[in-house]
Amino acid sequence: MTEQSLAELEEAFQKKVDAEIRIEPKDWMPEGYRKTLIRQMSQHAHSEVVGMLPEGNWLTRAPSLKRKAVLMAKIQDEGGHGLYLYSATETLGISRDEMYEQLHSGKAKYSSIFNYPTLNWADIGAIGWLVDGAAITNQIALCRCSYGPYARAMVKICKEESFHQRQGYEIMMVMAQGTKEQKEMAQDALNRWWWPALMMFGPHDKNSDHSSQSMTWKIKRSSNDELRQRFIDATVPQAEYLGLTIPDDKLAWNEEKQSYDWGEIDWDEFRNVVAGNGLCNRERLQTRRDAHDGGRWVRDAALAYAEKKRKRQQAAQQAA
Amino acid sequence: MTQDQDYLFQYLLRLGDNCVILSQRLAEWCGRSPVLEEELALMNVGLDLLGQARLILDYAGKVEGKGRDEDKLAFFRDAQEWRNLLLVEQPNGDFAKTMARQLMFDCFQSLQFEALLESSDKTLAEIAAKSVKEIAYHKRHSADWVIRLGDGTEESHQRMQDALESLWGYVPEMFDMDEVEEAMVAAGVGVDLSSLKPKWDAMMNDILAEATLKRPEDTWAVRGSRVGKHSEHLGYLLAEMQFLPRAYPDANW
Numbered sequence: 001m002t003e004q005s006l007a008e009l010e011e012a013f014q015k016k017v018d019a020e021i022r023i024e025p026k027d028w029m030p031e032g033y034r035k036t037l038i039r040q041m042s043q044h045a046h047s048e049v050v051g052m053l054p055e056g057n058w059l060t061r062a063p064s065l066k067r068k069a070v071l072m073a074k075i076q077d078e079g080g081h082g083l084y085l086y087s088a089t090e091t092l093g094i095s096r097d098e099m100y101e102q103l104h105s106g107k108a109k110y111s112s113i114f115n116y117p118t119l120n121w122a123d124i125g126a127i128g129w130l131v132d133g134a135a136i137t138n139q140i141a142l143c144r145c146s147y148g149p150y151a152r153a154m155v156k157i158c159k160e161e162s163f164h165q166r167q168g169y170e171i172m173m174v175m176a177q178g179t180k181e182q183k184e185m186a187q188d189a190l191n192r193w194w195w196p197a198l199m200m201f202g203p204h205d206k207n208s209d210h211s212s213q214s215m216t217w218k219i220k221r222s223s224n225d226e227l228r229q230r231f232i233d234a235t236v237p238q239a240e241y242l243g244l245t246i247p248d249d250k251l252a253w254n255e256e257k258q259s260y261d262w263g264e265i266d267w268d269e270f271r272n273v274v275a276g277n278g279l280c281n282r283e284r285l286q287t288r289r290d291a292h293d294g295g296r297w298v299r300d301a302a303l304a305y306a307e308k309k310r311k312r313q314q315a316a317q318q319a320a
Numbered sequence: 321m322t323q324d325q326d327y328l329f330q331y332l333l334r335l336g337d338n339c340v341i342l343s344q345r346l347a348e349w350c351g352r353s354p355v356l357e358e359e360l361a362l363m364n365v366g367l368d369l370l371g372q373a374r375l376i377l378d379y380a381g382k383v384e385g386k387g388r389d390e391d392k393l394a395f396f397r398d399a400q401e402w403r404n405l406l407l408v409e410q411p412n413g414d415f416a417k418t419m420a421r422q423l424m425f426d427c428f429q430s431l432q433f434e435a436l437l438e439s440s441d442k443t444l445a446e447i448a449a450k451s452v453k454e455i456a457y458h459k460r461h462s463a464d465w466v467i468r469l470g471d472g473t474e475e476s477h478q479r480m481q482d483a484l485e486s487l488w489g490y491v492p493e494m495f496d497m498d499e500v501e502e503a504m505v506a507a508g509v510g511v512d513l514s515s516l517k518p519k520w521d522a523m524m525n526d527i528l529a530e531a532t533l534k535r536p537e538d539t540w541a542v543r544g545s546r547v548g549k550h551s552e553h554l555g556y557l558l559a560e561m562q563f564l565p566r567a568y569p570d571a572n573w
Contacts, residue, residue, distance in 0.1 A: 049356065056350030063564035063573040064391045065340075065377075068347070069370045075350055076363040083356055121564055121573070171573075179571050287351060295354020297479070298415050301472025308471060 017218050022148035025091040033217050036210065037147055038092050039108070040219065042099045045085035047111035048078050050103075050284050054118045055127060063121055070167055071124060077160045084156065088149040104289050106276065113196050115278030122175050122182070122189035128168015130190075130197040130235065136161045137231045138201065146218035169238065176242040183243075190239065191247045199270045201228040232260050321385060327503040328441070329384045330403065331510055333393075334500075334546075335432075336376035337404035340394055341554070342425060343369035344561055345412055354415055361461055365422070368454040375447045395565035399555050400548035407490035409554045413483065416469055416476065420483035423462035427523045428494050430455045431516045440508035463527050470531025481533055489540040495520070498546055 009028050016023065023029055052075050059075065062068035086096045102108035113131050118124065139161065142154040175186040202208055202224040214220040222230075239246050250263035272278065321329065346366030353359040377390040388396075408425060412418045433455055436448035469476040495517040497505075504510025528535050544550060564573070 052359070053351045056347075059347045059350050060344060060560050061563055063395075063568075063571075065370060065374050065394055066391075067573055069367060069374070072347060072363055072367045072370065076360055076367065079356055079360045079363065083360070086356075174573060178573075179568065181568055182571050291352045291354070294352075295358075295415065297473070297475050298354035298358075298469070301469050301476030304476075305468040305472045 014216075017146045017216075020146075020218075022151065023146050024148045032213070033219075034092050036214060036217070036219060037150065038089060038094050040214075041085060041089040041092070041150055042094070042102065043109050043111070045082050045089060045099065046103045046108055047114065048082035048085060050110045050114045050288060051131075052078050052082075053284055053287055054114055054116070054280070055124060057118045058121060058124050061121070062124075067124075067171070074128070074164050074167065077164065081157050081160070084153050088153045091149045100292060104285070104292060106285065109274065111200060112270065112273045112278065113200050114284060115273050115281045116192065116196050117280050119192070120185045120189060122172065122185040123193065125168050125171030125175060125186070126189035126193040128164050128166075129172050129238070130168075130193050131200070132161050132165040132168060133235060134197045134200040134231050136165060137227050137234075141220070141222045141227060144218075144221050150219075172242055172244075176244055186242070187244050190244050194247050195265060195269075196273075198228055198232070198265055199273075201225075201231070203267070203270075229259060232262055236260055324503070324507065325383055325385070327500050327507075328509065329380055330500045331504045332376055332380035332383060332444075333403040336373050336380055336393075337402050338408050338425070338429070339369040339373035339376065341402070341404040341557065342408040342422075343367075343373060344557060345408065345410075345418075345421075348412055349418070358415075362418075365458050365461065368451075368458065372447070372451045372454070375450070379443050379447070391565065395562045399550050399558055402545075402548065402550065402554060402558070404545060404550075404554075405490065405494055406542060406545050406551055407487065407494065409551060409557060410487060410490065411553055413486070414479060415465075416479040417483040417486065419462050419465040419469065420480065420487050422458065423466050423527065424487060424491060424494075424524070426455060426459035426462050427520050427527075428516070430459050431519050431523075432511055432513070435511040435516070439510070444509065466527055466533070467531040470528070470533040477532065480531065484528075484533065485536045488536040488538070489542050492538070492541040493543045493545060496543065496546065500546075 010030055013023075013027075013029060013033075016027075023033075055071060055075055055078075059068065059071055062071050086099060089099065090096065099108065103110065113134075118127070136158060139154045139158050143151055143158060145151040145154065172186055172189075175182040178186075205211060205223045205225045208224055211220065211223060215223070236246060236251065248263045250261065252261050254261045273281065276282070343366045346362050346369070349359070349362045349366075351359070353362055373394075374390050377393045381388045381390060381393055405425075407421060410417075410421055430452070433448045433452050436444055437452065439445040439448065466480060469480040471477070495513045497512070497514050501510055501513060505512050525535060542551075565571075
């Protein structure tokens with residue numbers, strides 16, 4: 001391919017993107033676009049799967065059969081989102097096995113939020129309310145992403161996520177209105193999950209490596225800081241309604257900008273968790289590796305059986 | 321509570337407790353399954369069982385008439401008051417053991433609940449009508465895996481065979497008749513469990529044959545769940561499951 005034709009292809013691609021025409025798997029795309037999407041989408045898929053662990057931690061200890069059923073259904077949805085996202089990522093020419101390999105080797109990341117532990121039942125409420133809430137804020141913006149399969153996945157996933165968020169908020173509401181101990185659990189959960197939820201939106205715009213290119217390609221439609229602010233403005237009144245305190249003494253309504261001012265994120269902590277040194281990084285990854293390695297004989301058996309069955313059917317056809 | 325009501329209550333506990341405990345075991349697989357598809361399937365089966373458990377225990381609480389709802393029954397009974405089969409409280413072990421346990425139970429459950437469609441107890445018949453569809457799915461899923469593992473690799477075959485051997489002694493208890501079961505059969509509510517055994521055998525024999533597995537010899541049998549004598553596993557399971565409601569008995573969740 002000559003330099004010129006590559007430039008032409010890139011120009012045609014950008015025109016399509018600018019005209020809001022969705023890019024589909026068979027369309028030409030710049031290598032950087034493909035790579036960025038693989039990175040972002042596979043990390044998204046990994047986050048769904050690793051995200052099953054902190055909630056799964058309370059599945060056997062859910063305090064009522066109804067709560068247990070709701071949590072089980074939610075975790076099942078997340079597994080489904082993972083499957084959906086892995087499939088969408090495969091349209092870019094990478095296999096699920098390769099993606100797993102990247103996750104297990106630590107090459108691919110997953111959302112830093114899942115490296116925090118679930119320590120009391122209210123954490124399950126806080127995850128639904130805050131973590132899924134932050135995820136939805138991100139994902140609604142991604143519903144207009146330029147890559148068709150990703151955008152469609154987000155539309156499908158957002159519907160279920162908003163349902164989860166309401167369920168999470170309901171757990172918080174019941175606890176915030178419950179006994180003294182329950183209120184303490186709810187506040188404790190909010191204290192621990194608030195800042196990590198804000199970190200889910202990523203670094204400040206000025207420090208975000210991938211941001212400007214992703215905006216040009218319309219993979220990203222809003223900046224990290226815009227989305228974070230949107231989330232804070234929506235969530236603070238919800239906390240007030242619960243009678244809980246957001247753990248930020250700088251948080252204040254700004255009449256002029258019609259939005260909240262708030263304190264600074266502890267970026268050292270963020271970097272530390274992303275670098276693999278959060279409270280649960282090692283355990284989460286080890287659990288995934290153990291499941292994968294420990295299940296190898298099962299997958300081998302399924303393959304061996306499928307192969308035998310195929311041969312038997314072939315033999316039967318030849319005999320007929 | 322009249323004698324009849326008490327029999328019905330006991331009978332419902334047996335049905336409901338199986339579902340609670342097996343669902344709890346399946347929940348332990350969360351995040352640990354061999355493939356993501358199976359993660360979904362195990363949660364799906366667990367969720368179905370939990371749904372069945374809730375309907376049955378809710379009804380049991382009403383029959384008992386002492387104001388115990390599904391949660392009071394699930395979270396405030398100690399091991400000796402549980403009436404689940406010993407089979408369902410057995411630890412997950414490896415994937416082969418989980419699937420062996422599941423298939424043995426699914427076959428039993430499908431026969432029992434299909435018979436309960438004809439129950440003279442309308443509520444129970446309705447619960448059975450909802451459940452049989454789910455159980456048919458569970459059975460297809462567990463049978464598929466037992467066949468895949470049995471007729472898969474040498475390792476999976478051996479693991480599957482070992483799993484069957486390790487659980488086989490829990491089978492006879494499923495078909496035991498006693499005073500409660502007899503009374504329920506007499507009232508047209510329950511099922512003659514002993515009559516289900518030949519059907520269960522035939523079902524299992526077909527699946528095991530297709531899976532190239534050897535049906536274990538009936539050399540041992542353990543019993544006790546009917547009178548609340550469980551294996552040592554149940555206490556731990558309940559300690560984990562009941563912790564929150566026990567620690568904060570005044571709380572609503």
